[in-house]
Amino acid sequence: MTSLILSPRLEAMAPSATMAVTQKARDLKAQGRDVIALSVGEPDFDTPAHIREAAKRAIDEGETRYTAVDGTPALKAAIARKFSRDHGLDYADDAIMATSGGKFLIFAAMLATLREGDEVIIPAPYWVSYPDIVRLAGGVPVIVETKASEGFVPSAEALEAVITEKTRWLFLNSPNNPTGAVIPKARLAEIGEMLLRHPHVWVLKDDIYEHLSYGEAVTTLPAVVPALKERTLIVNGASKAYAMTGWRLGFGAGPVPLMAAMRKLAGQATSNPSSVTQAAGVAALDGDHGFLDGWRSVFQARRDLVVSKLNEMGLDCPTPGGAFYVFPSCISVLGRQGPGGEIGTDGDFCLQLLEETGVAAVPGTAFGAPGHFRVSYATDTAALETSMDRLAQFVAGLG
Numbered sequence: 571m572t573s574l575i576l577s578p579r580l581e582a583m584a585p586s587a588t589m590a591v592t593q594k595a596r597d598l599k600a601q602g603r604d605v606i607a608l609s610v611g612e613p614d615f616d617t618p619a620h621i622r623e624a625a626k627r628a629i630d631e632g633e634t635r636y637t638a639v640d641g642t643p644a645l646k647a648a649i650a651r652k653f654s655r656d657h658g659l660d661y662a663d664d665a666i667m668a669t670s671g672g673k674f675l676i677f678a679a680m681l682a683t684l685r686e687g688d689e690v691i692i693p694a695p696y697w698v699s700y701p702d703i704v705r706l707a708g709g710v711p712v713i714v715e716t717k718a719s720e721g722f723v724p725s726a727e728a729l730e731a732v733i734t735e736k737t738r739w740l741f742l743n744s745p746n747n748p749t750g751a752v753i754p755k756a757r758l759a760e761i762g763e764m765l766l767r768h769p770h771v772w773v774l775k776d777d778i779y780e781h782l783s784y785g786e787a788v789t790t791l792p793a794v795v796p797a798l799k800e801r802t803l804i805v806n807g808a809s810k811a812y813a814m815t816g817w818r819l820g821f822g823a824g825p826v827p828l829m830a831a832m833r834k835l836a837g838q839a840t841s842n843p844s845s846v847t848q849a850a851g852v853a854a855l856d857g858d859h860g861f862l863d864g865w866r867s868v869f870q871a872r873r874d875l876v877v878s879k880l881n882e883m884g885l886d887c888p889t890p891g892g893a894f895y896v897f898p899s900c901i902s903v904l905g906r907q908g909p910g911g912e913i914g915t916d917g918d919f920c921l922q923l924l925e926e927t928g929v930a931a932v933p934g935t936a937f938g939a940p941g942h943f944r945v946s947y948a949t950d951t952a953a954l955e956t957s958m959d960r961l962a963q964f965v966a967g968l969g
C-alpha cells in the first residue's frame with residue numbers, strides 16, 4: 571500500500587486543540603445527550619430578510635456566472651461606501667478586494683508577502699487560525715501575551731519589544747476572538763505612533779467583529795493614525811455583523827500593490843467569491859443596519875449574565891467590550907479532582923465539563939492562553955442560563 575506523504579508545511583501545523591471538545595460534543599449529541607454548545611463562533615440569529623431577498627433576486631436575474639476575481643463593481647462600490655461611512659476612509663477601487671470569507675483574505679495576504687523565516691507578531695489570546703496561517707505561508711509567529719488584569723489589551727511597549735528586522739506584520743484584532751476585548755481608541759493611537767518608528771512593519775487589522783461592540787464605537791487603525799494607511803490591511807467580512815457565516819464573504823482594503831498581489835493569488839486559488847453571495851453583500855452593506863441595535867442589546871444582556879455567573883463561581887472573568895465571547899480563567903480549579911480524575915489543564919477542565927454536564931466550551935490553550943476557556947454567548951438565553959447552572963454545579967462538586 572502506498573502511504574500518503576504530507577508536505578513539511580502541513581506537518582508543522584499543530585493539530586487543532588478545539589477538535590477534541592468539538593468531536594466529543596458531536597459524539598455525545600449522537601448518543602442522544604443534551605449538549606449545550608458554548609463553543610460556536612457564529613451569531614445564533616438568521617441572516618436578515620432583505621439580504622436573503624437580494625440573493626434570491628440575484629439567482630433569478632442570472633447573476634450566476636464568474637465575476638471579477640476581487641468582486642463585482644457593485645460590491646466594491648458598496649465596500650468603498652462602507653469604509654467612508656464608518657471610518658471616514660477613502661479607498662479607490664483597486665485598493666479594495668472581496669474574497670470567499672475573511673479567512674482567505676488573511677491567507678492571501680500572508681502567502682503573497684511572507685518569505686521563509688519572516689516574523690509576524692500576534693498578541694495572545696489570538697484567533698486559532700492566525701499562527702497556522704502564518705506558518706503555512708513560511709512565516710514565524712511571534713506571540714505577545716496580554717493580561718486579563720489589563721483586559722487582554724496589548725500595550726505599545728510590549729509589541730515594540732519584539733520587533734526585529736525580520737518583523738513583517740503585526741496582527742491586531744479588535745473586538746477580539748476569543749476574549750471579546752476592544753482596543754480603546756487611545757491605545758490604538760499609542761500603538762500606531764509606535765509603529766511610525768518602525769516603517770518596515772505592516773499591520774493586519776482584523777475588524778470582523780466591529781459592529782458587535784457594546785461600548786465605544788470600534789475605530790480602525792488608519793482612521794486613528796492616517797500615515798499607517800499605506801501599510802495597513804483592513805480585514806473585514808459579512809460573517810459576524812450580518813449573521814452570514816455560511817455565505818462566505820470577506821472584504822478588505824489596503825495599499826494598492828498589496829491588493830494587486832492578493833488578487834493575483836486569489837485568481838489562482840478561489841477566483842471570485844460566490845456571485846450570489848456578492849449580491850447579498852451589496853444589500854447587507856448598503857441596507858438598513860437598524861437590526862444591529864436589537865442584536866447588540868440581546869448580546870450585551872447575555873454577556874452581562876455569563877460574566878456575573880462566572881465570577882460568582884470563582885472563575886475570574888473580565889467584562890469585554892465586544893464580539894460574543896468571554897474568556898474566564900479556570901486556574902482556580904486546576905489540581906482539583908473531577909469525576910473523571912484530576913483536572914490538570916484547561917483541556918481536562920473542558921473535557922470533563924462536557925462529559926459530565928453536556929456543556930461544550932473551548933480550552934484556552936487553543937488560543938495561546940492556557941488556564942482559560944472560551945465561552946460563546948451566541949446561543950439562546952434560556953440555554954445560557956441552564957449551562958451556567960450546570961457549570962456552577964460542576965465547579966461546586968469538584969474535590
Ligand SMILES: Cc1ncc(COP(=O)(O)O)c(C=O)c1O
Pocket residue numbers: 611670671672673674697743746747776778806807808809815818819820
Ligand atoms: C477574528 C476572526 N477573524 C476572521 C474570521 C474569519 O471569518 P470568515 O472567514 O467567516 O469571514 C473569524 C471567524 O471566526 C474570526 O473570529
